[in-house]
Amino acid sequence: MNTKRSANRRNKKELILEKAIEVFARKGSQQTTIADIAHAAKIAQGTVYVYFDSKEALLNECMQVIIGPELQGIIDSTKDIPDTMERLYEFFVKHITLVKEKPYIARFLTMEARQNEDFYSQYPDYNPLKRYIDHVVLNADIAIAEKRIRSIDTHAFAILLVGAMDFAMSMWLIQKDNLDIVAIAANIRDILKYGIND
Amino acid sequence: MNTKRSANRRNKKELILEKAIEVFARKGSQQTTIADIAHAAKIAQGTVYVYFDSKEALLNECMQVIIGPELQGIIDSTKDIPDTMERLYEFFVKHITLVKEKPYIARFLTMEARQNEDFYSQYPDYNPLKRYIDHVVLNADIAIAEKRIRSIDTHAFAILLVGAMDFAMSMWLIQKDNLDIVAIAANIRDILKYGIND
Amino acid sequence: MNTKRSANRRNKKELILEKAIEVFARKGSQQTTIADIAHAAKIAQGTVYVYFDSKEALLNECMQVIIGPELQGIIDSTKDIPDTMERLYEFFVKHITLVKEKPYIARFLTMEARQNEDFYSQYPDYNPLKRYIDHVVLNADIAIAEKRIRSIDTHAFAILLVGAMDFAMSMWLIQKDNLDIVAIAANIRDILKYGIND
Amino acid sequence: MNTKRSANRRNKKELILEKAIEVFARKGSQQTTIADIAHAAKIAQGTVYVYFDSKEALLNECMQVIIGPELQGIIDSTKDIPDTMERLYEFFVKHITLVKEKPYIARFLTMEARQNEDFYSQYPDYNPLKRYIDHVVLNADIAIAEKRIRSIDTHAFAILLVGAMDFAMSMWLIQKDNLDIVAIAANIRDILKYGIND
DNA sequence: GATGAATGAGCTTTCATTCAT
DNA sequence: GATGAATGAAAGCTCATTCAT
The missing domain is CATH 1.10.357.10 (Tetracycline Repressor, domain 2)
Structure with a gap:
């Protein structure tokens, strides 16, 4: 249970990171919105903030x-x-x-x-x-x-x-x-x- | 008259460019607002748009x-x-x-x-x-x-x-x-x- | 069993109420999040909704x-x-x-x-x-x-x-x-x- | 010119204050949105920020x-x-x-x-x-x-x-x-x- | 019952741009 | 030409609530 949950958590975080890198790279970080990233990862905007404190923190990661x-x-x-x-x-x-x-x-x-x-x-x-x-x-x-x-x-x-x-x-x-x-x-x-x- | 007007026009445009370079360089273009530039040049925000079509056009110049x-x-x-x-x-x-x-x-x-x-x-x-x-x-x-x-x-x-x-x-x-x-x-x-x- | 369950239920509800009073009083109800209360009571956020219909209902209780x-x-x-x-x-x-x-x-x-x-x-x-x-x-x-x-x-x-x-x-x-x-x-x-x- | 402008400015600020007091009083400051106030004053949301630094500043005034x-x-x-x-x-x-x-x-x-x-x-x-x-x-x-x-x-x-x-x-x-x-x-x-x- | 990840509506705030004066 | 008040779209972020597990 816990491991599966934990795995999901890591996967989702990695999914967001992966998509964020894609979008940041394509549009530049300033032109990229959280909505862009959420859309690319097919999740809700709020979900990004479950895993990252802010857009800046996401960029840094x-x-x-x-x-x-x-x-x-x-x-x-x-x-x-x-x-x-x-x-x-x-x-x-x-x-x-x-x-x-x-x-x-x-x-x-x-x-x-x-x-x-x-x-x-x-x-x-x-x-x-x-x-x-x-x-x-x-x-x-x-x-x-x-x-x-x-x-x-x-x-x-x-x-x-x-x-x-x-x-x-x-x-x-x-x-x-x-x-x-x-x-x-x-x-x-x-x-x-x-x-x-x- | 015409030449003087034209000179004024060029002077004001150059003034804006000069101040814009200063502010863009200091804050980065994304962090710079038209208000910043207008303030630095001691003109109204609207005046910037008399000489430049957009912020981007100003940056390019x-x-x-x-x-x-x-x-x-x-x-x-x-x-x-x-x-x-x-x-x-x-x-x-x-x-x-x-x-x-x-x-x-x-x-x-x-x-x-x-x-x-x-x-x-x-x-x-x-x-x-x-x-x-x-x-x-x-x-x-x-x-x-x-x-x-x-x-x-x-x-x-x-x-x-x-x-x-x-x-x-x-x-x-x-x-x-x-x-x-x-x-x-x-x-x-x-x-x-x-x-x-x- | 039933009585024990019922007792557990009452205990958990009272636990939430007790912690909610603490947190509401400290931060004001508007500034308090369900997450704050869940954290104070060391339970999951969702558990609050097992016992109370909404944040407002919790405040009223x-x-x-x-x-x-x-x-x-x-x-x-x-x-x-x-x-x-x-x-x-x-x-x-x-x-x-x-x-x-x-x-x-x-x-x-x-x-x-x-x-x-x-x-x-x-x-x-x-x-x-x-x-x-x-x-x-x-x-x-x-x-x-x-x-x-x-x-x-x-x-x-x-x-x-x-x-x-x-x-x-x-x-x-x-x-x-x-x-x-x-x-x-x-x-x-x-x-x-x-x-x-x- | 200046006096008229200045008068307009003061009037608009007073208009916003007046409407804000109304709305704040009716809904409570926490429940009141800037959109509510802007709507009550029949202005755009951004206009509120021409006259007040923040919602809190407006409330204080x-x-x-x-x-x-x-x-x-x-x-x-x-x-x-x-x-x-x-x-x-x-x-x-x-x-x-x-x-x-x-x-x-x-x-x-x-x-x-x-x-x-x-x-x-x-x-x-x-x-x-x-x-x-x-x-x-x-x-x-x-x-x-x-x-x-x-x-x-x-x-x-x-x-x-x-x-x-x-x-x-x-x-x-x-x-x-x-x-x-x-x-x-x-x-x-x-x-x-x-x-x-x- | 208990969980907590996921949601998305809704918030405050910013700012390039417009336009009546 | 020059102004600056007004605009409103769009952004980042929050959080009560839901629901699959």
């Missing part, structure tokens, strides 16, 4: 669902690649692949994330791309220690890499057809590796 | 004012630097300087710009950073032709450079104190120049 | 519980005081004592009771202070018949006495600290007894 | 309108009666007359006033009947100094008088037909003057 499993999943899935730079490259590619499969993630990362300044100020660690930055810095530090790359400023390197990822995503969202994002990834790798100098 | 003079100004002011790569680096630095002086520009470029998907879809060329991308691609192509740099994919290079600029700006907006954006610029230059390989 | 045992108790406990006026004074004092011990009673008498105009119109006899008025009139009539007091308008006298009690309670609810309600009672007695004339 | 001019008017209009006790009696009678003419005042004084505990805590001086209490205390003190009445506790006396007024109003609101409130006033005067003792 959506972001954490994305930031948590999805982004961490990418970091984790590349963990075992031995070559450090290969690992970062794979990380880059997997991120792009994820975004191509679930464009709403890009939507959250590049758009919603930037609007919630208050959210950031309160929980700076939830900044989704901050996690990426940390990951890149960590790996680049290792690569330097292992003498696989020269001694560079790893924070600047992380901004280059993550900034390029983020920007490529943004552009891809707008002009999907004209952007071969996978080819771009390979070329970015080449530039970062050898530089632009002769 | 604000973006064009920024994208136009301000960003083009940076491109133009670095036009005469002879060395191509030096020119791009100066462009990068001037952009950062501009943003540090007028943070509302960053606000528009990194936040507002991404919210107006409709705007983009309708007018893809108004994408502010698109102009930067074009500028970087153009210059990198020249640099290759002049054999100042090796033959790279200039589009990927542009994404790296502009993406890093944009991302650094975003981070700087959130955590101004902990980000020495000028030092980062220098380190990014170094990485792009020589690559990370030994 | 609460009022009757208070008007019944509590107020009647005061009347009864002073029944045996032989001197009529002494009896009324004691009645006054006991009422004050009761209210000081159970302030939620004052809350109901002075606040909730006045809001339910519909309730009154339907059941005028449930007006809690009406019972007091009747009691005072009855006793004053007796006192006159016994020639303990002069022939006054006993209804006016009852309004004076009960009105003063009610008003003193109201003020005491608002500014508990600054009102020595017992001293006031003694002084009111003196005025009523001898009048204000020299 | 309603109370002040009543507490201010109306109650003070009674106090003022009896100022010139030379005999102190006669003055207080006239004050009592005028209050009753006012309430009979504008029953909504009674509604506010006896009902709304008691519900807004928060309001009281914040602005204890706005307590409408507090003003009456002060007035009675002041006059009774004078009467004692003038040796027109004996030395009584004037605060207790004020509670008797104002409490009786308030209670009589409450009862009259509920059972208008069966209460000759003017006769009661005369009898209350008699009791207070000579006491109940032989």
